[in-house]
Amino acid sequence: MPFAAIIAKREHPSAEACPAKRGRPVCIGAGDTLQLLPRCAQRGHPHRYLPYQSRWVADRAQLKIVEKSRRIGLSWAEAYDAVMHAAEGGGNVTYQSYDREMTRGFIGDCADWTEHLDFEAGAIGESVIDAGEARAVQVFHIQVASGKTITSMTSAPRALRSRGRPGDRAIIDEAAFVDDLGEVLKAALAFLTWGGRVHVISTHNGEASPFNLLLRDVREGRQPGSVHSIPFRRAVAEGLGRRIFEVTGKEYSPGAEAEWEAGIRRAYGHRGAEELDCVPAAGTGAWLAWDLIREREHPDAGDPERHAGGSTWIGVDVARRRDLWVAAVIEKAADALWVREIVARQGIPFSEQRRIVRGLAERYRPLRIAVDQTGMGEAVVEQWQEDHGTLRVEGVLMTGPRRLDAATALREAMEDKRLRLPADEALRRDLHAVRAEAGPTGSPRLVAERSGTDGHADRFWALALACLSASQASGPFQAWIGEGRHAVHDMPGSPFDGDTGYRIDTELGVVHSPLSALNGWR
Numbered sequence: 001m002p003f004a005a006i007i008a009k010r011e012h013p014s015a016e017a018c019p020a021k022r023g024r025p026v027c028i029g030a031g032d033t034l035q036l037l038p039r040c041a042q043r044g045h046p047h048r049y050l051p052y053q054s055r056w057v058a059d060r061a062q063l064k065i066v067e068k069s070r071r072i073g074l075s076w077a078e079a080y081d082a083v084m085h086a087a088e089g090g091g092n093v094t095y096q097s098y099d100r101e102m103t104r105g106f107i108g109d110c111a112d113w114t115e116h117l118d119f120e121a122g123a124i125g126e127s128v129i130d131a132g133e134a135r136a137v138q139v140f141h142i143q144v145a146s147g148k149t150i151t152s153m154t155s156a157p158r159a160l161r162s163r164g165r166p167g168d169r170a171i172i173d174e175a176a177f178v179d180d181l182g183e184v185l186k187a188a189l190a191f192l193t194w195g196g197r198v199h200v201i202s203t204h205n206g207e208a209s210p211f212n213l214l215l216r217d218v219r220e221g222r223q224p225g226s227v228h229s230i231p232f233r234r235a236v237a238e239g240l241g242r243r244i245f246e247v248t249g250k251e252y253s254p255g256a257e258a259e260w261e262a263g264i265r266r267a268y269g270h271r272g273a274e275e276l277d278c279v280p281a282a283g284t285g286a287w288l289a290w291d292l293i294r295e296r297e298h299p300d301a302g303d304p305e306r307h308a309g310g311s312t313w314i315g316v317d318v319a320r321r322r323d324l325w326v327a328a329v330i331e332k333a334a335d336a337l338w339v340r341e342i343v344a345r346q347g348i349p350f351s352e353q354r355r356i357v358r359g360l361a362e363r364y365r366p367l368r369i370a371v372d373q374t375g376m377g378e379a380v381v382e383q384w385q386e387d388h389g390t391l392r393v394e395g396v397l398m399t400g401p402r403r404l405d406a407a408t409a410l411r412e413a414m415e416d417k418r419l420r421l422p423a424d425e426a427l428r429r430d431l432h433a434v435r436a437e438a439g440p441t442g443s444p445r446l447v448a449e450r451s452g453t454d455g456h457a458d459r460f461w462a463l464a465l466a467c468l469s470a471s472q473a474s475g476p477f478q479a480w481i482g483e484g485r486h487a488v489h490d491m492p493g494s495p496f497d498g499d500t501g502y503r504i505d506t507e508l509g510v511v512h513s514p515l516s517a518l519n520g521w522r
Contacts, residue, residue, distance in 0.1 A: 048243075049077060050073070050235070050238050050239045050240060050243065051238045051239070052072070052074075052228075052230045052234065052235060052238050053073060053074065053076075053077035054077075055228065056074060056077060056078075056228055056230075057077055057078075057080065057081045059226055059228070060197075061197075061225055061226040062192050062195075062196075062197050062198070062224070062225070063189070063192060063197070063198045063200075063218070063223070063224065063225035063226070064197075064198075064199055064200070064225060064226045064227075064228065065199075065200040065201075065214065065215055065218055065225060065226070065227050065228070066200070066201050066202075066227070066228040066229070066230060067202065067203070067204060067215060067227075067228075067229050067230070067278045068201065068202070068203060068228075068229075068230040068231075068235075068278065069203065069230060069231055069232035069235055069275070069276045069277070069278065070203050070232075070275050070276065072230060072232070072235040072240055073240070073243075074201055074230070075102075075105075075106060075109065075173055075201065076109050078106075078171060078173070078199065078201065079106055079109035079110045079112075079113055080109075080113050082095070082110055082150055082169070082171065083110050083113040083114055083117065083119065083144070083150070084117075085148075085169055086144050086146060086148035086149065086150050087114075087117070087119045087144045087145070087146055087148070088146065089146040089147070089148060090148070090167050090169075091148060091165065091166065091167025091168040091169055091196065092148050092149050092150070092151070092163070092165070092167075092168045092169070093148075093149075093150045093151065093168070093169045093171065094151045094153075094159075094160060094163050094168070094169070094170050094171070095107075095150070095151065095152040095153070095171040095173065096152075096153055096154065096155045096156070096159075096160070096170075096171070096172050096173070096178070096184065097154065097155065097172070097173040097174050097178065098154065098155055098174055098177045098178045098179065098290045099154065099174075099290065100138060100154055101425075102173060102174065103138075103140060103152040103153055103154055104140060104152070106152045106173065107124060107140040107141070107142060107150065107152040108124075110142055110150050110152075111124055111142060114142070114144060119144055119145065120144065120145035121142055121143065121144050121145070122142065122143045122144075123142075124140060124141070124142050125140070125141045125142070126138065126139070126140055126141075127139050127141070137153050137154055137156045137159060138153065138154070139151060139152070139153040139159075140152045140153070154294075155172070155178040155179060155180065155181075155184050155291075156184075157180055157183035157184050157186070157187045160184065160187035160188055160190075163191070165194060165196075166194040166195050166196065167194075167195060167196060168191055168194075168196040169191070169196055169197045169198070169199065170188040170191045170196065170197070170198045170199070171198075171199045171201070172184060172185070172188060172198075172199070172200050172201065172202075173201045173202070174201070174202050174203065175200050175201065175202040175210075175211045176202040176203065176204055176205035176206070176209045176210075176211035176212070177202070177205055177286070177290065178290075179289045179290055179291040179292075180291075181209070181210040181211060182210045185200075185210060185214060188200075200214065203274070203275055203278075204274045204275075204278060204279070204280040204281070205274075205280075205286070206274075206280055206281055206435075207280040207281065209280070212280050215227060229278055230278070231276065231277045231278045232261075232264070232276035232277060233277070236257070236261055241257040241260055241261060242257065244260075245257070245260075264276070281437075286432050286434070286435055287407055287411060287434040287435060287436050287446060288410075288411060288414065288431050288432060288434070288460075289432075290428075290432060292414055292415065293414075293421070293428055293431050293432060294428075296414050296417070296419055296420060296421045297420075297421045297422065297423040298338075298420040298421065298422075298423075299423070300338070300420070301338055301339045301340075301420040301421050301422040301423075302339055302340070302341070302342065302421075302422025302423075302424065303340070303422075304329075304340055304341045304363070306338070306340065307331060307340050307363070307364060308331065308333055310331045310332045310333045311331065311332045311367055311470075312329060312330065312331045312332075312340070312364040312365065312366045312367065313329075313330055313366055313367060313368050313369075313370070313466045313467075313469045313470045314327055314328065314329050314330075314357075314360055314361075314364070314366045314368070314369045314370070314466055314469075315327070315328045315330075315369075315370045315371075315461075315462045315463060315464065315465030315466030315467070315468070315469065316328075316357065316369065316370070316371045316372065316462055316465065317372050317458045317459075317461040317462040317465065318353070318371060318372045318375075318376060318377045318380050319346075319458065320347070320349075320350070320376060321347055322456075323346075323456045323458050324344045324345065324346050324456075324458040324459070325344070325345045325346065325348060325353055325458070326342065326343065326344045326345075326458045326459050326461075326462040327341075327342070327343045327356065327357065327360060327462060328341075328342050328459065328462035328463040328465075328466045329341045329342070329360060329364055329366070329466070330419075330463070330466045330467065330470060331364070332470070335418065336417075336418050336419070336420055337413055337418050337419050337420070337467070337470060338420045339419070339420060339421055339422055339463070340364070341360070341364075342422070342424075342427065342459060342462070342463075343356060343360070344426070344458070344459065350379075350380065350383075353380070354380075354383060354384065354387065357369065357384060357387075357388075358387060361387075361388055361392075366392070367392070367469075368392060368394055368469040368470075368472075369384065369388065369392055369393045369394065369469075370394050370396050370465040370466060370468060370469040371384065371393060371394065371395055371396065371465070372396060372398050372461065372465065373395030373396055373397050373398075374397055374398045374399075377395065378395070381393060381395035394469065396465060396468070398461075400445060400446075403446050403461075404446060405468060406461065406464035406465055406467070406468040407434065407446055407460075407464050409464060409467040409468040409470075409471040410460070410463055410464040410467045410468075412471070413467045413470075413471070419467070426459065427459050430457045430458065430459035430460045431457075431459070431460050431463075433448050433457040433460065434446055434447070434448045434457050434460050435447055435448070448460065448461075
């Protein structure tokens with residue numbers, strides 16, 4: 001349903017007497033599912049709950065938590081419960097999650113439920129609120145005939161602190177991925193004081209996450225509440241696969257379902273234990289928080305036409321078949337590093353990769369091209385150095401410490417508010433896919449999950465290499481040191497500004513303006 005559309009205001013022929021306006025729909029058993037039927041007339045096919053969805057909605061605990069597999073339809077069931085709670089006049093509902101698209105999707109599900117249940121509702125509204133710390137949050141809201149409102153927004157502890165009147169409900173979805181979850185939970189649990197309810201829903205994100213700690217507190221009796229666990233295998237056993245086949249129009253059979261389930265597990269690989277089986281991984285955590293990523297996005301970033309002729313650096317993550325080949329271009333403009341262009345390709349031959357880099361070098365005249373030299377990158381670096389010179393093309397062997405250097409350069413540029421990113425969903429997912437795990441010696445080890453991305457966090461590593469190269473520049477010139485060679489490019493305002501040639505200081509081993517000679521710059 002379009003978000004600008006008005007939800008149809010339907011009145012039952014006997015609206016005052018219609019039991020669906022006063023109470024919950026009747027739950028009628030139907031094999032391994034439950035049909036939710038309003039006592040007033042149904043339109044179209046009935047909405048059906050699977051058993052695990054029904055158990056979750058039927059649980060009336062003040063605090064209830066669920067650890068779950070991904071993509072099993074629990075948020076859809078939660079949207080029904082939210083609509084019923086608000087329509088009955090039970091209280092307002094506030095939904096928070098880590099991602100704006102999730103919040104938009106939840107309020108859309110609520111709108112669909114109001115229409116399905118013949119509940120009168122107003123238009124879906126959008127607004128922006130001040131969430132503190134110079135941060136604004138986009139909010140979606142819908143009001144039902146009882147006067148109660150369902151509000152959906154990205155996570156913001158301050159936004160919850162002004163809510164929580166008697167009967168109100170707080171929902172935190174994919175809680176383990178919410179930034180500042182500890183503060184969000186503190187604000188949400190205050191709902192319990194006045195008889196409200198708190199629903200916490202999530203897949204796992206490491207055993208040390210605040211979500212998992214809350215889960216353990218409830219299980220071990222330190223915090224009153226109830227716990228649900230819905231691993232993928234249980235969801236499939238209770239009809240998830242059959243439902244997906246039905247919705248997608250595929251012919252169902254036990255063999256087809258088994259093949260589908262095996263394919264899902266292959267896609268998740270070693271991450272399946274956490275993402276599907278509700279087993280939190282040891283010592284994991286996102287290297288870049290969702291809020292940090294979103295706060296660095298700028299509408300002018302990612303536009304090659306805005307290249308202003310400033311100093312540029314290119315990072316390249318090399319790949320040939322399975323992963324993405326990515327080149328990321330950043331430019332220094334004023335006091336910030338702007339992402340000017342990200343080129344992502346899959347399965348392209350090395351000749352095509354070489355051609356793309358030649359085009360980027362001609363367009364942006366980068367001071368440095370940092371290339372992942374690991375594995376197949378050895379030959380690539382040699383070829384590109386033939387094209388652009390050994391001073392311009394730097395091969396980076398991505399060993400554990402060097403990967404950490406590159407990732408740290410990227411995170412510091414973001415934390416220092418020096419990097420401007422395009423608002424691109426694929427880039428967001430790649431940036432958030434890299435996680436830190438405790439290595440054998442206790443130092444962090446960086447790993448990248450494939451789930452939810454179209455590669456192996458390849459945009460992250462290309463951008464990290466570009467930021468690493470930019471961070472190595474120093475002084476009134478751009479300078480690099482490597483393999484016993486020193487290279488200096490004179491920048492505007494330096495003592496060499498206006499020099500049309502280049503000079504070699506044999507005593508210091510310094511080449512002044514080598515890139516000027518290579519590119520014919522003046």
